[in-house]
Amino acid sequence: MIKTSFLPCKTLKFPLAKVEGSRQLKCKGPRMELTLVQPDDWHLHLRDGELLQAVVPHSANHFGRAIVMPNLKPPVTTTAAAVTYRESILKALPTGSNFNPLMTLYLTDSTSPDEIKLASCSKVVFAVKLYPAGATTNSQDGVTDLFGRCLPVLEQMVEHNMPLLVHGEVTDPSVDVFDREKVFIDTVLRPLIQRLPKLKVVMEHITTMDAVRFVESCEEGFVAATVTPQHLLLNRNALFQGGLQPHNYCLPVLKREIHRQAIVSAVTSGSKRFFLGTDSAPHERRRKECPCGCAGIYNAPVALALYAKVFEEAGALDRLEAFTSLNGPDFYGLPRNTSKIKLIKTSWKVPESFSFSFGDIIPMFAGETLEWQASSS
Ligand code: DOR
Ligand code: ZN
Numbered sequence: 001m002i003k004t005s006f007l008p009c010k011t012l013k014f015p016l017a018k019v020e021g022s023r024q025l026k027c028k029g030p031r032m033e034l035t036l037v038q039p040d041d042w043h044l045h046l047r048d049g050e051l052l053q054a055v056v057p058h059s060a061n062h063f064g065r066a067i068v069m070p071n072l073k074p075p076v077t078t079t080a081a082a083v084t085y086r087e088s089i090l091k092a093l094p095t096g097s098n099f100n101p102l103m104t105l106y107l108t109d110s111t112s113p114d115e116i117k118l119a120s121c122s123k124v125v126f127a128v129k130l131y132p133a134g135a136t137t138n139s140q141d142g143v144t145d146l147f148g149r150c151l152p153v154l155e156q157m158v159e160h161n162m163p164l165l166v167h168g169e170v171t172d173p174s175v176d177v178f179d180r181e182k183v184f185i186d187t188v189l190r191p192l193i194q195r196l197p198k199l200k201v202v203m204e205h206i207t208t209m210d211a212v213r214f215v216e217s218c219e220e221g222f223v224a225a226t227v228t229p230q231h232l233l234l235n236r237n238a239l240f241q242g243g244l245q246p247h248n249y250c251l252p253v254l255k256r257e258i259h260r261q262a263i264v265s266a267v268t269s270g271s272k273r274f275f276l277g278t279d280s281a282p283h284e285r286r287r288k289e290c291p292c293g294c295a296g297i298y299n300a301p302v303a304l305a306l307y308a309k310v311f312e313e314a315g316a317l318d319r320l321e322a323f324t325s326l327n328g329p330d331f332y333g334l335p336r337n338t339s340k341i342k343l344i345k346t347s348w349k350v351p352e353s354f355s356f357s358f359g360d361i362i363p364m365f366a367g368e369t370l371e372w373q374a375s376s377s
Contacts, residue, residue, distance in 0.1 A: 038339040130165065190214070202226060207255045350370060
């Protein structure tokens with residue numbers, strides 16, 4: 001049972017100002033309404049079992065499609081497993097939902113080039129995810145030696161135009177945790193792109209100005225980045241505000257304010273290289289509030305409201321739609337959605353928690369008031 005305190009959208013008493021595409025009309029009343037091409041989430045953790053049932057309605061409520069991460073236990077390493085996982089997601093969807101999960105494969109040292117061929121013919125698998133072994137949740141089966149073990153697979157991906165989605169952090173324990181993204185760019189990503197310039201790469205959940213600069217320095221259409229709400233709105237102080245804050249802990253970890261500002265500038269600049277990927281990563285409350293808490297922020301219910309907040313604060317609401325709904329499908333070579341959704345400027349309180357038979361999930365900004373509310377699709 002979901003316990004929510006969503007305030008119903010109040011009856012609108014004033015004429016609404018509309019911002020459609022890049023055309024922003026003046027707001028006559030106190031409320032604004034944005035109509036956007038339906039957004040997609042290009043980086044999402046849906047989990048499986050009870051957790052999948054619990055969280056998938058939140059994503060399906062707002063997003064048309066999502067790139068679904070493969071870091072289950074065991075990981076989704078084959079096309080056959082991706083097909084089965086996709087079926088379980090479809091079964092868990094609310095009745096009538098048109099949400100379309102786009103599946104990914106989990107790259108290991110022993111993934112074969114033939115598996116890439118299968119994946120690319122499947123029409124179910126849309127990308128391959130690189131987790132450096134040990135970098136994050138369920139990454140123990142990830143890659144230990146990308147250049148030594150995976151080059152034939154990467155070459156096959158170039159052949160099939162299959163994007164590589166990268167968790168961009170080194171795992172060397174001697175590297176400071178706040179420097180792991182920068183060191184990964186210098187030691188893995190730049191050499192990779194020099195070697196395979198036609199490989200499509202998405203640097204996932206970027207957290208630094210180094211990543212922004214790197215993505216901007218690459219050829220457009222081949223290297224892009226997803227950006228999460230947390231890396232746009234929070235800096236590393238949020239981990240320690242008034243005490244340790246486990247619900248703000250994710251990987252890559254939040255960085256300094258200068259990095260947050262660089263990411264905000266990048267996404268609000270109108271560049272096509274950046275697009276929406278929430279990295280919504282639910283963990284049951286007891287697995288976050290414990291002596292060794294899991295990394296992951298559950299933001300699916302609030303993500304669109306938060307992205308709108310970022311763009312509004314930057315004076316760039318006219319560029320929101322490209323980031324949420326156009327740049328992602330364009331990069332992946334997929335059609336843009338034809339359906340629309342509305343974002344309404346109206347205050348609502350984020351639920352303190354979502355309660356299920358197995359426990360609670362705490363959303364990002366729990367209990368706080370947000371100014372934008374997304375309509376259901
Ligand atoms: O914070 C994170 N949580 N980062 C990841 O890379 C994985 C994710 C998860 O699966 O929980
Ligand atoms: Zn992720």
